[in-house]
Amino acid sequence: MLDFPEGMPAGKTADASQASHDRPNRPSLSRRSLLGLLLGAGGATIGALLSVPLFRFVLHPVFKAALPLSWTEAGDVKDFASVTSPVKRLVKIEQRDGWRKLVSEKAIYVCKDATGKLSAFSSICPHLGCSVSWHDEENNFVCPCHNGQFTADGKLMGGPPPRGLDLLECKVEDGKLIVHYQYFRQLVPNKEVIA
Amino acid sequence: MADHTYDFERERRVTPQPSEHGTLQGWIDRRTSLSDRRKRVDSLLRAVLDEPIPGGASLAYVFGSGLLFLFLSQVITGMFLVLYYIPSADHAHTTVAYITKEVTSGSFIRGIHAYGSSAIVIVLLLHVTQTFLFGSYKGRRKLLWIAGCVLFALMLGMSFTGYLLPWDQKAYFATTVGTNILTYIPFVGGTLKSLLRGGTEMGQLTLSRFFVLHVLLIPAFILFFVVAHVFLFRRAGAAGPIQGEPEALKKSTEPFYPKQVLFDALFALLIIACLGLLAHYAPVELGPKANPADTQYVPRPEWYYIPVFQWLKYWESGLAVIGILVIPAFVGLLFVALPFLDRRPERRPWKRPVAVSIYAFIFIGLGALGAISHRNDLRDLNIAPQLAKQRAAVDVFMKKPFQPELAGPSLIAATVALTNPVASEGKKVYDREGCAECHGNDLAGSLAAPTLIGVGDKYDNVKLESILIKPTDAMADGGMLPVDLKDEELKLLIAFLEAVK
Numbered sequence: 001m002l003d004f005p006e007g008m009p010a011g012k013t014a015d016a017s018q019a020s021h022d023r024p025n026r027p028s029l030s031r032r033s034l035l036g037l038l039l040g041a042g043g044a045t046i047g048a049l050l051s052v053p054l055f056r057f058v059l060h061p062v063f064k065a066a067l068p069l070s071w072t073e074a075g076d077v078k079d080f081a082s083v084t085s086p087v088k089r090l091v092k093i094e095q096r097d098g099w100r101k102l103v104s105e106k107a108i109y110v111c112k113d114a115t116g117k118l119s120a121f122s123s124i125c126p127h128l129g130c131s132v133s134w135h136d137e138e139n140n141f142v143c144p145c146h147n148g149q150f151t152a153d154g155k156l157m158g159g160p161p162p163r164g165l166d167l168l169e170c171k172v173e174d175g176k177l178i179v180h181y182q183y184f185r186q187l188v189p190n191k192e193v194i195a
Numbered sequence: 196m197a198d199h200t201y202d203f204e205r206e207r208r209v210t211p212q213p214s215e216h217g218t219l220q221g222w223i224d225r226r227t228s229l230s231d232r233r234k235r236v237d238s239l240l241r242a243v244l245d246e247p248i249p250g251g252a253s254l255a256y257v258f259g260s261g262l263l264f265l266f267l268s269q270v271i272t273g274m275f276l277v278l279y280y281i282p283s284a285d286h287a288h289t290t291v292a293y294i295t296k297e298v299t300s301g302s303f304i305r306g307i308h309a310y311g312s313s314a315i316v317i318v319l320l321l322h323v324t325q326t327f328l329f330g331s332y333k334g335r336r337k338l339l340w341i342a343g344c345v346l347f348a349l350m351l352g353m354s355f356t357g358y359l360l361p362w363d364q365k366a367y368f369a370t371t372v373g374t375n376i377l378t379y380i381p382f383v384g385g386t387l388k389s390l391l392r393g394g395t396e397m398g399q400l401t402l403s404r405f406f407v408l409h410v411l412l413i414p415a416f417i418l419f420f421v422v423a424h425v426f427l428f429r430r431a432g433a434a435g436p437i438q439g440e441p442e443a444l445k446k447s448t449e450p451f452y453p454k455q456v457l458f459d460a461l462f463a464l465l466i467i468a469c470l471g472l473l474a475h476y477a478p479v480e481l482g483p484k485a486n487p488a489d490t491q492y493v494p495r496p497e498w499y500y501i502p503v504f505q506w507l508k509y510w511e512s513g514l515a516v517i518g519i520l521v522i523p524a525f526v527g528l529l530f531v532a533l534p535f536l537d538r539r540p541e542r543r544p545w546k547r548p549v550a551v552s553i554y555a556f557i558f559i560g561l562g563a564l565g566a567i568s569h570r571n572d573l574r575d576l577n578i579a580p581q582l583a584k585q586r587a588a589v590d591v592f593m594k595k596p597f598q599p600e601l602a603g604p605s606l607i608a609a610t611v612a613l614t615n616p617v618a619s620e621g622k623k624v625y626d627r628e629g630c631a632e633c634h635g636n637d638l639a640g641s642l643a644a645p646t647l648i649g650v651g652d653k654y655d656n657v658k659l660e661s662i663l664i665k666p667t668d669a670m671a672d673g674g675m676l677p678v679d680l681k682d683e684e685l686k687l688l689i690a691f692l693e694a695v696k
Contacts, residue, residue: 036452039457042460053300057300057304060299063299064299098279098293099289099292100600101599101602107631130632130643131631131632131633
């Protein structure tokens with residue numbers, strides 16, 4: 001039976017500290033260090049295993065494939081029947097930003113060639129990304145920033161841009177013009193998709 | 196001249212020269228005298244590891260270090276969760292859904308954190324019970340016991356504040372009820388409730404307060420009291436077994452390392468294995484977003500608060516203050532004051548029938564209350580179907596793929612145009628006049644010009660008209676051209692801009 005008075009710790013006998021110096025039960029040093037090594041190695045292995053989900057958690061945005069932008073409607077085909085010069089249309093595009101969804105309107109130009117086939121251009125200038133506008137009187141596209149000029153079918157006429165306007169994929173479905181809006185890299189001679 | 200030059204030679208003479216030259220260790224040593232410090236660290240480590248345990252290592256002593264391990268696990272998983280979580284009434288639920296349904300390992304890490312809070316309560320009860328049965332609060336352990344009681348209360352505070360953060364139905368309604376309990380306190384109850392909620396009703400400020408309590412304030416206090424608790428424990432020394440001849444105990448005294456360290460490590464491994472299996476095979480759930488207008492919802496607190504919840508049912512309004520405040524306060528005080536009330540040196544539980552009976556009565560009582568609550572919920576003809584409905588709603592929500600939230604400024608312009616016919620005409624003027632080339636199709640602005648979202652808040656229509664017709668110098672310098680429109684078209688454009696707030 002172990003009784004102890006107030007102020008005297010349970011179990012810790014007066015010479016317990018001395019016992020720790022004598023260490024009658026203390027294993028030999030080599031056994032201690034081998035155990036320490038095993039404990040350390042085991043701890044490190046388990047720690048490394050446990051940190052795998054943490055790493056995957058942090059790296060999620062890095063390895064998540066960017067969602068492709070979806071096809072969007074640019075208007076009824078019959079609205080473009082009488083079109084003779086490029087017309088501006090706004091298309092809604094959806095982008096993901098982590099847990100958010102951004103919906104924004106982007107401007108495109110819809111053109112009709114001699115055979116009556118419809119095509120669509122991004123209005124973003126391939127030079128530094130300003131929005132180009134169509135000028136009926138001059139019959140060309142002009143970028144307001146650095147005066148890049150493009151023909152009605154998007155070819156480069158003059159100014160600093162490295163290439164013509166970027167053609168967007170489009171198709172006609174159920175009498176509607178459907179456009180695949182994409183972003184392209186600026187300042188390179190060939191069209192390159194970035195998102 | 197010499198006054199202004201740095202005397203490298205003197206520096207070398209002053210710095211103690213360590214033995215290893217040219218090695219990284221030597222380089223660090225010269226700047227930190229680390230080898231001296233290492234000796235101190237070594238002796239500290241030795242003091243920690245060689246702590247004598249009278250009677251030898253035992254599995255009964257693993258709960259304290261298990262709690263420390265769990266606290267560490269909560270801190271780590273908590274820090275990672277904040278990487279995606281946002282404490283906003285608008286976004287909290289979306290971000291938790293994003294973590295749970297979309298982020299890689301998100302459900303797992305949230306599971307470890309959520310189940311970890313339950314694990315803390317379980318291990319805490321085991322720790323307290325072991326301490327109680329072994330009579331280890333006696334003698335010079337009074338302060339140690341009190342620090343432990345404070346930690347107990349802080350941990351319950353952590354689980355209460357953390358429960359609200361996902362902002363789903365059960366979080367919202369359980370916290371509504373939980374905070375309402377404060378109003379039972381005479382005189383200051385209402386004020387206390389408003390203080391905790393940040394207003395009379397639950398809302399954004401409640402969430403902000405709970406978040407700050409959960410991630411900053413309470414953890415800081417826990418850290419302080421954990422340090423105090425461990426320090427006081429080392430000061431008092433391990434209590435050892437409840438019986439045995441002092442001579443025999445002395446003989447069987449073992450140092451903390453290696454056997455007890457091994458036991459503690461195995462217990463930590465058991466805890467993390469259980470949490471990992473639970474988080475993986477029983478993924479933690481999230482219910483539908485809090486809907487304060489829901490009048491049907493039956494809130495239930497986390498399992499360890501159920502007994503208290505059941506207890507509250509028995510107290511009619513007149514006597515409520517006794518049942519809800521006086522009795523729990525008395526039990527709490529009894530608990531904290533235990534080492535002052537039970538002063539005999541006797542540690543063996545079978546020789547302390549009164550203390551053990553009271554302890555057992557309280558815990559059996561709590562268990563019984565929990566069981567009664569569970570049985571009532573299963574049998575009550577009003578409650579049972581509603582609880583089943585709520586569980587079904589959680590299942591439905593969990594099965595739905597993650598739904599991202601529509602960002603603020605998206606389509607404000609288009610929405611305004613849709614809901615306001617005059618503004619809709621104004622949007623046509625905006626599009627036709629080429630304003631979008633600089634201010635953006637969605638009015639979000641571009642490199643060339645600022646956003647126009649909110650311009651209606653900034654200027655009234657008179658001011659808008661004047662700056663559109665004659666832009667200010669700053670605007671003109673930025674490239675803004677005067678707007679030349681017919682009067683009624685200008686009015687439409689201004690109506691559109693005014694509407695975009």
